[in-house]
Amino acid sequence: MALDLEKMGIAAREAAFKLAQLSTEQKNEILKAMAQALVDNTAAIIAANQVDLEKATEMKSSFVDRLTLDEARIKDIAEGLRQVAALPDPIGNVDKGWINQDGLQIVQRRVPLGVVGMIYEARPNVTVDAAGLCFKSGNAVILRGGKEALATNIKLAEVLQQVLVENGIAKEAIQIITETSHQVAEKFMQLNGYLDVLIPRGSARLIQTVIQKATVPVIETGAGNCHVYVDSQADLAMAEKIVVNAKCQRPSVCNAAETLVVHADVAEEFLPQVAKALAKYNVELRGDARTCEILGDAAVPATERDWDTEYNDYILAVKVVDTLTEAIVHINTHNTKHSEAIVTDSYANGQRFVNEVDASSVYINASTRFTDGFVFGFGAEIGISTQKLHARGPMGLEALTTTKYVISGQGQIR
Amino acid sequence: MALDLEKMGIAAREAAFKLAQLSTEQKNEILKAMAQALVDNTAAIIAANQVDLEKATEMKSSFVDRLTLDEARIKDIAEGLRQVAALPDPIGNVDKGWINQDGLQIVQRRVPLGVVGMIYEARPNVTVDAAGLCFKSGNAVILRGGKEALATNIKLAEVLQQVLVENGIAKEAIQIITETSHQVAEKFMQLNGYLDVLIPRGSARLIQTVIQKATVPVIETGAGNCHVYVDSQADLAMAEKIVVNAKCQRPSVCNAAETLVVHADVAEEFLPQVAKALAKYNVELRGDARTCEILGDAAVPATERDWDTEYNDYILAVKVVDTLTEAIVHINTHNTKHSEAIVTDSYANGQRFVNEVDASSVYINASTRFTDGFVFGFGAEIGISTQKLHARGPMGLEALTTTKYVISGQGQIR
Structure with a gap:
């Protein structure tokens, strides 16, 4: 050289x-x-x-x-x-x-x-x-x-x-x-x-x-396999708004959501609702068995690989969990430690989520899309450290x- | 395995x-x-x-x-x-x-x-x-x-x-x-x-x-090629005390001094004085040409390699400089960014030294030996980052x- x-x-x-x-x-x-x-x-x-x-x-x-x-x-x-x-x-x-x-x-x-x-x-x-x-x-x-x-x-x-x-x-x-x-x-x-x-x-x-x-x-820097978890105590209208925003507002970026995790207690009500909202953006849903059962043709089966994939695209993996613990374990196993959100009205669940999820930025009732130097108020950004x-x-x-x-x-x- | x-x-x-x-x-x-x-x-x-x-x-x-x-x-x-x-x-x-x-x-x-x-x-x-x-x-x-x-x-x-x-x-x-x-x-x-x-x-x-x-x-962590610079405006009694301490109090550790840099204005007075004090600890002095000229048999000639050597022993390299700038350039070229000290009574020279020398810890009128988690007051130390x-x-x-x-x-x- x-x-x-x-x-x-x-x-x-x-x-x-x-x-x-x-x-x-x-x-x-x-x-x-x-x-x-x-x-x-x-x-x-x-x-x-x-x-x-x-x-x-x-x-x-x-x-x-x-x-x-x-x-x-x-x-x-x-x-x-x-x-x-x-x-x-x-x-x-x-x-x-x-x-x-x-x-x-x-x-x-x-x-x-x-x-x-x-x-x-x-x-x-x-x-x-x-x-x-x-x-x-x-x-x-x-x-x-x-x-x-x-x-x-x-x-x-x-x-x-x-x-x-x-x-x-x-x-x-x-x-x-x-x-x-x-x-x-x-x-x-x-x-x-x-x-x-x-x-x-x-x-x-x-x-x-x-x-x-x-x-x-x-x-x-950068890699972002981000999750939104919709808790059993979530305001489902807020959850829908946050999921759609986290997935669709700019899917190509690292703070966009790639997997939706939903508590079983609200899955039957929430999944069809959010699927309908996401359909407006032609989002492909890749669900676990329970999700596919609830959503029928509106979802395709997810493989193990989906949980680890940063799509940067109009694709969303979906998983139903029975407990908050299961959600936290799933997220900590598959995330890239970037940005994770819970939607909940339970004080205790929100606290557990932000305490136990391992990521640079953990959100209660807000979109993962906010992880950004300008939005945080730093006036500039050289990158996002993971x-x-x-x-x-x-x-x-x-x-x-x-x-x-x-x-x-x-x-x-x- | x-x-x-x-x-x-x-x-x-x-x-x-x-x-x-x-x-x-x-x-x-x-x-x-x-x-x-x-x-x-x-x-x-x-x-x-x-x-x-x-x-x-x-x-x-x-x-x-x-x-x-x-x-x-x-x-x-x-x-x-x-x-x-x-x-x-x-x-x-x-x-x-x-x-x-x-x-x-x-x-x-x-x-x-x-x-x-x-x-x-x-x-x-x-x-x-x-x-x-x-x-x-x-x-x-x-x-x-x-x-x-x-x-x-x-x-x-x-x-x-x-x-x-x-x-x-x-x-x-x-x-x-x-x-x-x-x-x-x-x-x-x-x-x-x-x-x-x-x-x-x-x-x-x-x-x-x-x-x-x-x-x-x-x-x-750890590598410490530390210097003490004795300025033209130094209190030479204080300088002697600091050099002896930095070299001899515990030579095997990373914050011990390895090179003494002396301003030409005080070299003729200070070098024989400090050589005498260091002789009590049997410190071998490896000097540049001017040092050897002043100290005669009390020093051996240094080679280029000496400026980069962490002796961890009763050996001290010695260099005479004409200006503070020359001292700073020498230190920044050869140091391991650990601990560096100036002895001076000049406010301006002290400020220039701490501003321009690139090291984790820069001292005015104190021994380099203080770079230590316990001494700093942290109550513990997992190591010294360089x-x-x-x-x-x-x-x-x-x-x-x-x-x-x-x-x-x-x-x-x-």
């Missing part, structure tokens, strides 16, 4: 050192200048995007749609950078501080991670979003996007880097891996000593590859920081 | 589910019962330890010392469990809570990680310490200690498991890997889906192996937890 990843890593580390010392105001001004530069370079960006689109003629329309940039989308992406500029800066915040038994003043201070690696698919908006969030949080970033978006990503990075240079910052604060072979990707995942974290975003397969191959610290280390659930700017203990003494020794 | 790690993982996960629901009082009572059980089984533990010691006749005395358990040490280990029982329980604490724009009450609650894996060397006290800290924080633990301590570890685990069973808890909450082959260790590092985190504790080599082989999330994800610096009970968002709605949909 021609590409020298180690050299990129060294340059990123050097840039990160400088970024960590920038003031919030400096960072915000540069982010706003980047937004303006994107708008100013709309024609050049669309031209680069055209190069990618011409090669993507055989792709699915949804793929091409995500790859395509037009004037309106570039405006939106630029607006995203302005929003990041407007967010509070986590760097320098003090989480805790105390004086220890030796009289040392110990202060835990938020600092940037250093160098962030991102691996993602052919979505050029992620290039700018990630660059913006990393920059705001004082991190250098190395981006490895899908090969189908390479020309677009290179142009986008060029525009951002130009702004960096104009502001006296090394352009290596934002770098693109321009060689998209698997060999280079694998070496990237093993760039220990340069990458402080690697965040994969995209398909379950991409994320699994990173987990298997990476030797640098990884934050696992692992337990460092960050869990939607990740905003703070997830891109770490801490350092600053200890002030007067000559203390041990 | 005969050992079924997956089965151990399943059992651990099931045990973890129950542990997460225990009250603080239940956990504390069990920890105290464990402490008593260790004391009550002193004879049996010493007998098991004897089996290990008989095989360790060819080992270094420091190794044998760490492996040895006697009545006093077992009492100390039991006392450690009682101290863990007395610590505040992080589980259930709410870090943050707010109402979002949709009227959802979002609460970020501390929960156990789930299943913790530990890989460590032949130090039986770590077996009990780790089991106690994981239990208190509601985690199941799978322990893989050094093979030289196997008989001891099995007996210690048996004693602890007996207490678990007497209290109605699955003994798989604390498990020992009884087959100490590399093949099993490697499979352990790749037990995805069962291990929520793997914490290696021990030599740099052990930790590097885990980083290279593990596919589960890892917290890197990575930036999840936890950085000394890790107490909270580092063994993650969070879950609990979201209470009234039927909200998106």
